[in-house]
Amino acid sequence: DAGITQSPRHKVTETGTPVTLRCHQTENHRYMYWYRQDPGHGLRLIHYSYGVKDTDKGEVSDGYSVSRSKTEDFLLTLESATSSQTSVYFCAISERGARDTQYFGPGTRLTVL
């Protein structure tokens, strides 16, 4: 199994609270992705990174920011959590980006009350 961990695995927070989710990899892969999964929508891309300090927006980036200060860590921040951001968040990594296989973390279940 690819070395990807996500923390925390579960979190309950209140509306308006800042939240940071962490994805950590030990594979030294260049590309990292944050997806969210909601019933009826499958997985949707939030943000991705193609190198240290290089990030870009995905399909559903509003309300989220990311940072990648070193290869192994990719942080997803909800500056002011809303109930619509209640979801399961998955991190993924790949070595070469487009066309390449992606390896997913175990997910973080976030509930915003």
Add this chain to the structure above:
Amino acid sequence: DAKTTQPNSMESNEEEPVHLPCNHSTISGTDYIHWYRQLPSQGPEYVIHGLTSNVNNRMASLAIAEDRKSSTLILHRATLRDAAVYYCILNSSGGSQGNLIFGKGTKLSVKP
């Protein structure tokens, strides 16, 4: 991004082969066909991928139609552990993001 069409659900008996179909009639020449699966309460897991030729690995086989407008994931002997949602995804070599476009997939149930 090109879209795929899969049945919502399928059932299989344990130890029997399973053929999971996927239609992708608008596939372009640079699109790779990837299959992932997601077991309950887990992240998606890579299964197999191919471009034009049929592919085999330890998990499954991928049969690609000659015109590439459809493909079939073959599980040779289904086990209870294969019960999952299976996603057929077109992954373009021309895309800069490299992100995967997930549809709703096929939910496979395996009966003992």
